[in-house]
Amino acid sequence: MPNKRISVCEPFLNGNETKYVMDAVSTGWISSSGSYVTKFEEAFSGYCGVKHGVAVCNGTVALHLALAALGIGKGDEVIIPSFTMIATAFAVCYVGAMPVFVDADKDTWNIDVTKIEEKITSRTKAIIPVHIFGNPCDMDAIVDIAKRHNLFIVEDAAEAHGATYHGHKVGSFSDIACFSFFANKNVTTGEGGMCVTDDERYDDLLRYYKNVCFPTHGPRNYLHDDIGFNYRMSNIHAAIGLAQTEKADDYKKMRMTNHMLYKKHLADVSGIIFQKDEEESENVGWMNTIIVDPDKYGRTSDELIAHLKDNNIDTRLLFKSMHVQPALKKYGCDCSGEYPVTDLLSENGFYLPSASNLNEEDIAHICGVIHEFAR
Template sequence: MSDKVYRVCEPFLNGNETKYVMDAVSTGWISSSGAYVNKFEEAFSSYCGVKHGIAVCNGTVALHLAMAALGIGKGDEVIIPSFTMIATAFAVCYTGAVPVFVDADKDTWNIDVKKIEEKITSKTKAIIPVHVFGNPCDMSAICDIAKRHNLFIVEDAAEAHGATYKGRKVGSFSDIACFSFFANKNVTTGEGGMCVTDDDRYDKLCRYYKNVCFNPDGPRDYMHQDIGFNYRMSNIHAAIGFAQTEKADEYKKMRMGNHALYKKYLSDVPGVLFQKDEQDSENVGWMNTIVIDPDKYGRTRDELIAHLKDNNIDTRLLFKSMHIQPSLIKYGCDCSGGYPVTEWLSENGFYLPSASDLTEEDIAHICSVIKDFAR
């Protein structure tokens, strides 16, 4: 057994992070008013191919801010995938609206576009497609549905920095798109998020609401016309994010390379299943995720996880379906009906170590432990 411990994910800080943070600290600009906030917003929105970026303190509030800017509130419904991190649903709940769930596609694990329209009602105001694990959704189909039913689109691109669909970056297909910069993301600030948009009005509204509704065009007279939020990002976090964005394509290439290596070494192992890329897309492989078919692999998912732990290889379970979450049941979501693909993913899938700087030797070792344990 190797003495090395393989964590699920660790941040990779290999650029100007220290230089820019020290500049922010030494000049005293550590709040949300420093120059790195603007630099990060401009650099990251440009990277996504859109006009505006609005930096915030995490990805969850980015989603909430986007929906506040779009006027979504009590009495409205928002369609989300049942297979997602619960922050997607919580952000809808913060507005007073109700999340409505759609099962995952068995191949791509993204929202099943064929099942979206059956969930649309007169109360539906928006769709939130989630680019799961860095795999872009079928945005052509989703945009067509939204246009037919006059719905907003808010992309949850928290896991998909730099991913492309039909040659365009994710984040450029929606009214507002939202990113997370948590420590395990391809581009990180430790904690942080961003809304990106091409719409000047939504940009202005996001900036207004994120800064407790101070008048962006007038003096700070401490008169507030609306209820806003303190969702600002600090200049220190933005300094890290600006440095990370400078090397975003390099980090993306590393993640995609690691994803390809996992597939290379595990492709001949019966019962080990990978997410299939959406057609005409570029999956950035944010997390290297596998699903275990116990009949073919000869062991259960949980037996394999325990074996990997014994070999110093850390793992994480996948999301639990939204329709079984006690919090959302208590909130009043319609949790009836079945979500078989989501349940199958939750019961049989897990993350493998996915840090950007894993070596081929690391991945080969992890895969050998998985191969050797199969019956």
């Protein structure tokens, strides 16, 4: 057993990050004004194949900002997956709307598109598909549903930088798409986020609301017509983001390679289940996640997590379902009904180490520990 600890996911910074940050610092442009913000917005939105990018301070506020720009508010409903990070639901709550939950698909773990329409009512205004762990949702089906019911689509692409669906990047299938650049993401700024859109009107509204509703055109007179938010990204964070975007395809390739290596090394271990990758999509492997079937593996997921920890291998538990969240029950969400796939994932799944620069020797070691612990 190696002495070193293998963390679940560390950032990989091997480009122009230091150069660009030092430039921002040395010139004094450290706040939200500065050329790196604009350069990052243009570079990352271009990477997604979308015309406009609006940089913000994290992925959660990107979702809030998107919903605000679309005019979604009190009395409205927004359909989200039950299996997601709670920020997706919180963003809906921030605008005063009601999140409505749909169970996960048993194979892809994304929102089950066959169950969306049964949750649509006269109050439904939008769908937020979440590309879970970097695996693109069935966007053809979601776009079709949205068109037939006149609904907005806000992609939660926080985990899916560079992932493609039918040859097109995620983030390009919606009215507004939202990304996170937290430290463990494929592209990181430490803390940060971005909204991307092809619609010039939404681009203008996003910029307006993120900057406490200062006019986007003309001088500032310090009279504010609407209630806005201070969601700006600093020039320093954007400098890191630009450097990361320059190497985004490299990091994507590394994550996808690691994803394939895990599947290769664990292929003959009964009871270890991976997310299904669709043939015409690219799962960018943000987090290599497994579900443990205790009947076939012979151990529970908790036992395996403890064993990996004993071997200096970090893991993380998966999201808890939205329908069991105390905060959402207090808010008034309908938490009745059953979400069996989400419950299965939450109870039996966890992340394996997934950093971009994880090497095959480490992956082989991790898989060997998993293999020998089976019974």
